[in-house]
Amino acid sequence: MTDKMSIAFRGTPAGLVVVVDEEKPFKTIMADLVRKLEDSGYFFVGADVTLDLGSRDLDRTELNQVAETIQNKHGLVITGVKTTSERTKSAAQALDVNIVHEDHPAPNASAKTEIAPPTHATPPVPEYPPTLSPIPPGELPTEIVRRTFRSGQQYESAGNLVVLGDVNAGAELIAAGDIIIFGALRGMAFAGSTGKTDAMILALKLNPTQLRIADRVARSAGDVVENNPGPEVAFIENDQIVIDVWGKH
Amino acid sequence: MLSKVIVITSGKGGVGKTTTVAHIGTALALMGRKVAVVDADIGLRNLDIILGLENRIVYDLVNVIEGTCKLNQALIRDKRVGNLYLLPAAQTRTKEAVEPEQMKALCHSLRETFDYVLIDSPAGIEGGFRNALAGADSAIIVTTPHVSAVRDADRIIGLVEAAEKGIPKLIINRLDIEMVKKGEMLDQDDIVDILSIGLLGIIPEDPAIVTASNRGESVFNNDKSKSAEAYRRIARRIEGEDVPLLDLDDNHSFLGRLKRILTTNIG
Ligand SMILES: Nc1ncnc2c1ncn2[C@@H]1O[C@H](COP(=O)(O)OP(=O)(O)OP(=O)(O)O)[C@@H](O)[C@H]1O
Ligand SMILES: [Mg+2]
Numbered sequence: 001m002t003d004k005m006s007i008a009f010r011g012t013p014a015g016l017v018v019v020v021d022e023e024k025p026f027k028t029i030m031a032d033l034v035r036k037l038e039d040s041g042y043f044f045v046g047a048d049v050t051l052d053l054g055s056r057d058l059d060r061t062e063l064n065q066v067a068e069t070i071q072n073k074h075g076l077v078i079t080g081v082k083t084t085s086e087r088t089k090s091a092a093q094a095l096d097v098n099i100v101h102e103d104h105p106a107p108n109a110s111a112k113t114e115i116a117p118p119t120h121a122t123p124p125v126p127e128y129p130p131t132l133s134p135i136p137p138g139e140l141p142t143e144i145v146r147r148t149f150r151s152g153q154q155y156e157s158a159g160n161l162v163v164l165g166d167v168n169a170g171a172e173l174i175a176a177g178d179i180i181i182f183g184a185l186r187g188m189a190f191a192g193s194t195g196k197t198d199a200m201i202l203a204l205k206l207n208p209t210q211l212r213i214a215d216r217v218a219r220s221a222g223d224v225v226e227n228n229p230g231p232e233v234a235f236i237e238n239d240q241i242v243i244d245v246w247g248k249h
Numbered sequence: 250m251l252s253k254v255i256v257i258t259s260g261k262g263g264v265g266k267t268t269t270v271a272h273i274g275t276a277l278a279l280m281g282r283k284v285a286v287v288d289a290d291i292g293l294r295n296l297d298i299i300l301g302l303e304n305r306i307v308y309d310l311v312n313v314i315e316g317t318c319k320l321n322q323a324l325i326r327d328k329r330v331g332n333l334y335l336l337p338a339a340q341t342r343t344k345e346a347v348e349p350e351q352m353k354a355l356c357h358s359l360r361e362t363f364d365y366v367l368i369d370s371p372a373g374i375e376g377g378f379r380n381a382l383a384g385a386d387s388a389i390i391v392t393t394p395h396v397s398a399v400r401d402a403d404r405i406i407g408l409v410e411a412a413e414k415g416i417p418k419l420i421i422n423r424l425d426i427e428m429v430k431k432g433e434m435l436d437q438d439d440i441v442d443i444l445s446i447g448l449l450g451i452i453p454e455d456p457a458i459v460t461a462s463n464r465g466e467s468v469f470n471n472d473k474s475k476s477a478e479a480y481r482r483i484a485r486r487i488e489g490e491d492v493p494l495l496d497l498d499d500n501h502s503f504l505g506r507l508k509r510i511l512t513t514n515i516g
Contacts, residue, residue, distance in 0.1 A: 038411070148445055150407035151260075151400050168403050168443060186443070 007032040009156055016156070017082075018070065022054040026062055033069055049076050050100055053083040060091040067097065140177035149173065149187065156193075169209055178202070188212070197236050202246055206232040216241050254356045254366040255487075256289075256385035258409075260401025262372035264393045265422040268462060269452070270369040271299045272477075275467050276484035278333035282364040285324065287336045287356075289381035290371040291347060294338035300327060301465020302335055311339035314351045320358055329467075334363070344371070349383035356384025365487075373401075382409065388417035389449060394424050394435040403444055418449040420483065425454040450483035451495055452476055 006021035006029050020029055049070065058066070063081075070076050080100035081092045092099050141159035149155060149163070151170025160177035171187035173179055177199055179191045184205035190212040192199030197214040211218045211234050218234070218241040231246035257270050267290070274286040288296040291311065297303045308323035313336070320336075327333035336359075339346065359366045370381030382388065388409045392402040402419075409417045421437055428434035441448050455476035461468050468477040475495070482492045 038408075151404040153407050166443075166445060168400075170400055170404065 005032045005036065007036050009036065009154070016049045016076075017052050018049050019052045020054065020056060020066075022056045026058075030065065030069065033066065037069070048079045050079055051081045053081060053085065053088055055084045057085045057087040058091055059087065060094050063088065063091045063097070064095055067095065142177070148183075151187075167203075175199075200233055200235040202231065202233045204231050206234065206243060211241055213241055252360040252364050252366065253387070253487075254360065254368065254385045255387055255389055256368040256370050256381050256414075257389045257391060258370035258378060258381060258405060259372050259391045259398070260403070260405040261392070261398040264372075264391050264398055265452070266372070266391050267296050267299055267369050268458060269389075269391055269420060269422065269480075270367050271296060271462075272467055272469075272480040273484055273487070274333055274365070274367050275327075275330055275469060276480045277365050277367075277487065278327070278330040279469065280484060280488065281332065282488075283332050283334075283362065284365045284367065285334045285336060285359050285363040287359070287366060287368045288338035289352070289368050289377065291338045291342055291344045291377060291380075292340065293371065294340050296369050297325075297335060297337045298465065299462045300335055300467075302328065302337075303465075306337045309337045309339040310355070311342050311346045314347055314355060320355075344377035344380060347380050349380050352380045352383040354384075373405075378405075378408075379412075382412055382414060385414060388414050389420055390417045390444075390446070391420045391422050392440065392444075393422055394429070394437075394440060396435065399435065399440055399443055406444060406446060416446055419444060419446050420449050421451045423454045424451050448494065449486055450479055452479045452483075453495075 006024040008019045010017045010019055018033075024032075051066070051070075067078055071078055078097065080098040081088070082100045083089055083092065089099060142162060143157050143159055144162045144164065145155065146164040148165040149167045149171035151168055154172040155161070155174070157173075157175040157177075159175065161173060161175040161179050163173065163179070163181045163183065165181075166183040167173055167181055167185045167187045167189065169186040172190070173181075173188070174190040174193045176194045177191065177196060179189045179199075179201045181189070181201075181203040183203070185201070185203035185208045187208065188210045189201045189203075189208060191201045192214040193212075195214050199213050201208075201211055201213065207220070209220050213234065213236050216236055216239070229245060232243050233246045234241055234243045236242075257266050257273075259266050267288075270286050274284045278284045286296060286300075287310065288294050289310070290296070294309075297306055302325050305325050308318040310323070312318045313320050313323045324334045324336055327335065356366055356368075366384075368381050368385055371377040390402050390406055390409070392398045406417055409415075419441070421440055424437065425434060429436045437448065437451055453475055455468070455474065457468055457471060457474055458476055461470070468474045468480070471477065479495055482495065485492045
């Protein structure tokens, strides 16, 4: 699909994480960040994010620039910065940004596990009362998204993901749990992204370019025959992704 | 009537945006509407060439935006259709010479004089595209019936929706029925199914378009032209008329239709 981007959005149980490449030039990072945010449209409005900078050195001005782009231009809320660089740490302190320690999400980020649903310029999603979470381990939250995913668009969910619409070629869905599409899947779907091997992918029309479940990958055979056998489901059986007609059993 | 500002764009380059703008603009003007076609492909201007107006350009869009000249000094009246005006792009400048806000203001002024403002956009996701989109109320996406063009169109539709320009309308250009019949080209149903937006029209592959464009003429000079009929129908649909497509649902009647129109025109 696209070149390796220097910016990645990951849905984790602790919320959305923006992972920043450690090596690429700062200019590239900013350009990719702007592009990713613009491409995502309004998916993330109101979402809490943690910035994962790895060992990257950022000075105060640079960190401020990144934060401004994410917060002011695109309406996300940075709840913390994850870094191993001393320089970046002091920049974060100077800007009064919370520093998140390895594997310990920001205290207020753990209360929210859901990525904001897509909105079309509607006001930010309301805060979830902290009492609703955390969801017990093993039980993933389910998110319902009503839209068409087009080429270049990506959506990540920390739980199960239900899409009411088509997922076109060039679009990517990633979910820690199952992915269920009430429409056609022509793009890429990655279920069980955090290693859940019993995750499944179900679509009314399963014509993906690629499927991933946990650490398994399956490609389409190439010849895109839009045969329509009805709803189908993909899951792992004997260490391989298999596709079966839905409702056979 | 309330004037409409429509941007004509695409994901992939070379699919026929400029040709489409010139012909739809001409068709609307022939229907009596006052039309401005704006070349927003700054640095790569060619709408003037297709309209055969290249040698009349004195001022351009960037001059207007920078205040070097007045808007009406830069507008060039078409040599055949009195109601049609061109605002040419600057050839020697880059897209950085214009900001989206300035395009908005420009489109706003054009609304005062014109019923339709059609903006010829550069392809793709660059700054030039954002400028072209900035002042528009709605968008028309042009694609050819090729997998890669449709894929890129899909991407652009997503961006137009994110920019809150509503759901764009689709024009399929250069459809070759023979190729569709052989299964070598996507047919209109496949394309509409994938892109799931409304179809504004289908323009057949027509060598006469290339010849006419090279001479700075339009296909309307030739009454028999089926592409001219396709453009006229698109113009009527833009006007809100409910006109049937040149094709029908299944391939058979699609062919029947085209044949009938051809024989009617010849006869
Ligand atoms: N329906 C058609 N049948 C045959 N040729 C066509 C048709 N439509 C456009 N063309 C030809 O395709 C070529 C590209 O068209 P055009 O310049 O309008 O594309 P464009 O999308 O504006 O390109 P760019 O992205 O470079 O601005 C031209 O040579 C034109 O004459
Ligand atoms: Mg062009």
